[in-house]
Amino acid sequence: MIVPFAHILLFAAALFVMGLGCVLARRNLIMILIGVEIMLNAAAVALVGGSAYWRQVDGQVFVVFLMAMTSAEVAISLAMVVYLRRRKGTLVADDFDGMRG
Amino acid sequence: MVASAVFYLLAAATLTATLLCVTRNNPVHAVIYLVHAFFDLALIFYLLGAPLVAAWEMIIYAGAIMVLVLFIIMMLELAPGGKTLTVDRQRWLPVVLLSLVTLGCTVVLIILDPAAAASGAAYHATPRDFGTALFDRYALAVQVVSFQLLFAAVGAYYVGKDESRERRGESP
Numbered sequence: 609m610i611v612p613f614a615h616i617l618l619f620a621a622a623l624f625v626m627g628l629g630c631v632l633a634r635r636n637l638i639m640i641l642i643g644v645e646i647m648l649n650a651a652a653v654a655l656v657g658g659s660a661y662w663r664q665v666d667g668q669v670f671v672v673f674l675m676a677m678t679s680a681e682v683a684i685s686l687a688m689v690v691y692l693r694r695r696k697g698t699l700v701a702d703d704f705d706g707m708r709g
Numbered sequence: 710m711v712a713s714a715v716f717y718l719l720a721a722a723t724l725t726a727t728l729l730c731v732t733r734n735n736p737v738h739a740v741i742y743l744v745h746a747f748f749d750l751a752l753i754f755y756l757l758g759a760p761l762v763a764a765w766e767m768i769i770y771a772g773a774i775m776v777l778v779l780f781i782i783m784m785l786e787l788a789p790g791g792k793t794l795t796v797d798r799q800r801w802l803p804v805v806l807l808s809l810v811t812l813g814c815t816v817v818l819i820i821l822d823p824a825a826a827a828s829g830a831a832y833h834a835t836p837r838d839f840g841t842a843l844f845d846r847y848a849l850a851v852q853v854v855s856f857q858l859l860f861a862a863v864g865a866y867y868v869g870k871d872e873s874r875e876r877r878g879e880s881p
Contacts, residue, residue: 609832610712610756619720623727630731638736642743645774646727648752657775660757663832668759672843675769677855680861682774686781687865693785694871699808706873 609660616657624650635697636691641682648678712819718755722723722810723749729803737788740779745807747771752814758833 621647621700652671659667693699723746730742747770755763764843843851 611716615717616757616800617718622724623868626724626727626764636787638778638787639731639739639776642730642736644741645743645770646731646746647757649747649770652766653750653753656754656757656759656762659759659831659834665834665838666846668762668834668839669843669847671759671762672765673847673850673854674830675765676858679738679774680857681775683865684868686777688782688863690785691830691868699785699787 613657613661616661617654620650620653623647623653635701637692637701640701641685641689644681644685645678648674679700711817712756715817716753718810719749719784721812722807723753723815725803726807731866735788736782739840740775740782741804744771744775745804746763747775748811749807749814752811758790761834761836761839834847 617698627646627650630646631640632639632643634643652674653698655667655671655674657700661663689699692704696703726746726749728743730739730746733739733742747766751763751766751771754760754766
């Protein structure tokens with residue numbers, strides 16, 4: 609290991625907290641999506657760090673699954689963004705506070 | 710040790726780029742800073758002995774996903790309008806500094822190890838190990854994930870369909 613495992617985990621935790629803060633603080637749907645991306649990348653850092661620490665390739669394989677999941681999530685959520693924008697003309701999350709039916 | 714110093718430098722650059730990303734008001738600037746953070750993250754993955762994951766971080770995250778987000782932002786015209794022809798220092802200074810850090814780290818890594826034989830990491834997963842694990846031990850998971858991608862594509866098409874245009878009988 610080139611650096612202690614704890615430092616990699618601290619780095620991943622800092623990245624995750626930034627993403628979480630972005631999701632919680634920003635009200636633009638695109639910025640919320642970007643926050644989710646940052647959190648998923650923090651998870652990827654932890655997985656690759658664990659893979660290097662235990663000298664097993666499994667962590668890296670899970671990063672690939674994480675990337676596939678992110679692609680699926682981004683495809684669906686961007687379609688939702690386009691749909692919501694067409695429907696209400698806004699992308700502020702607070703405007704989508706009602707349920708119909 | 711040079712590799713450790715490069716790791717800490719890249720970690721600092723990633724955190725700075727991410728912090729700048731989450732505080733931008735213009736979504737286009739946020740996406741560009743995030744792409745920069747992904748470049749730094751790819752170098753970190755390479756340092757931790759995951760060259761294949763590093764390549765995919767660049768190709769899939771920075772190349773495909775972020776460009777998709779950028780296209781949607783531009784398509785919906787979410788960025789504040791108005792052309793700025795003058796380039797103010799406050800806007801380009803962080804970009805230039807972060808780019809210089811990333812470039813410097815890349816050059817150091819290339820000079821350290823041109824053939825990428827050891828990459829400074831104690832553990833180094835070759836593409837062969839990776840492929841064996843992925844398609845042997847996790848073959849079922851690969852199938853499940855491919856189904857998930859298919860469902861996501863169908864769902865995205867269904868949600869993104871323009872109903873008003875379809876009612877008028879126009880082709881989408």
